[in-house]
Amino acid sequence: MSLTMATEAPHFELPGVDGRDHSLDDYADIPVLAIVWSCNHCPYVQGWEGRMKAIQRDYGDRGFRLVAISSNDATSHPADSFDEMKARAEAQGFNFDYLYDEDQSVARRYGPERTPEVFLFDADRRLVYHGAIDDNRDEDAVGQHYLRDAIEALLEAREPPVRETPPVGCTVKWKQ
Amino acid sequence: MTVDFLYWAGCPSHPEARELLEEVLRGRGVDVPIHVREVRTQEEAQELGFPGSPTIRVDGRDVDPAGENEPPSLSCRIYNLPNGRVSPVPTREQIEEALR
Numbered sequence: 001m002s003l004t005m006a007t008e009a010p011h012f013e014l015p016g017v018d019g020r021d022h023s024l025d026d027y028a029d030i031p032v033l034a035i036v037w038s039c040n041h042c043p044y045v046q047g048w049e050g051r052m053k054a055i056q057r058d059y060g061d062r063g064f065r066l067v068a069i070s071s072n073d074a075t076s077h078p079a080d081s082f083d084e085m086k087a088r089a090e091a092q093g094f095n096f097d098y099l100y101d102e103d104q105s106v107a108r109r110y111g112p113e114r115t116p117e118v119f120l121f122d123a124d125r126r127l128v129y130h131g132a133i134d135d136n137r138d139e140d141a142v143g144q145h146y147l148r149d150a151i152e153a154l155l156e157a158r159e160p161p162v163r164e165t166p167p168v169g170c171t172v173k174w175k176q
Numbered sequence: 177m178t179v180d181f182l183y184w185a186g187c188p189s190h191p192e193a194r195e196l197l198e199e200v201l202r203g204r205g206v207d208v209p210i211h212v213r214e215v216r217t218q219e220e221a222q223e224l225g226f227p228g229s230p231t232i233r234v235d236g237r238d239v240d241p242a243g244e245n246e247p248p249s250l251s252c253r254i255y256n257l258p259n260g261r262v263s264p265v266p267t268r269e270q271i272e273e274a275l276r
Contacts, residue, residue: 043263076249076250
């Protein structure tokens with residue numbers, strides 16, 4: 001069961017591909033925080049990675065941070081192991097934190113079903129947008145920029161125009 | 177000619193891929209049944225050599241030979257596009273090439 005709108009972001013402390021541990025508190029001074037469930041192996045994620053980097057680049061100096069978390073079971077999907085996450089972040093030049101939720105405890109608290117799946121929080125860390133990054137896996141066919149529109153709204157002290165959309169992507173790979 | 181369409185329901189790309197396959201077959205005037213098989217377990221994936229969903233084979237040949245030897249897995253399959261991007265479905269050109 002995913003977080004419901006206006007719910008406070010559950011705490012986490014997870015290792016990142018940068019070799020440091022990252023907790024929710026580390027982002028306390030960031031007004032707009034997107035936590036995106038992600039992974040390595042999924043073609044939907046790979047198709048959206050460039051847009052994730054672009055969003056971080058475009059809003060990073062305006063009080064926004066994107067944090068990606070992978071909770072996938074690396075036993076069934078070895079491409080999603082922590083070592084592979086480090087390699088992909090390096091190869092793709094990720095400009096956002098990429099964290100590993102190995103025991104899936106953080107995923108159980110947030111309740112993502114897909115990768116990629118966005119949880120966007122305001123300065124009080126209340127959930128204000130949940131769902132897809134935009135409305136098309138094909139970058140050239142995007143019509144609605146849900147995440148960008150929600151970030152813009154928050155940065156201008158407005159309500160996001162759309163609060164919830166169905167995430168599209170691979171399922172989170174839960175441990176059996 | 178035999179056309180096999182293998183998919184795993186956990187990946188949302190199969191309806192789009194099947195529609196594309198049907199469209200290409202219609203467009204080329206190929207009137208053959210599509211043998212649809214849902215892959216439900218890892219054991220079935222192993223048995224069928226299923227490298228991810230969807231997988232399309234024409235006369236037993238994968239429409240994307242580059243990806244056919246990926247480890248059998250219940251996951252979305254990655255198709256590499258000519259423009260360097262990736263897609264969860266094959267391209268129209270890949271399907272058409274397999275039908276030639």
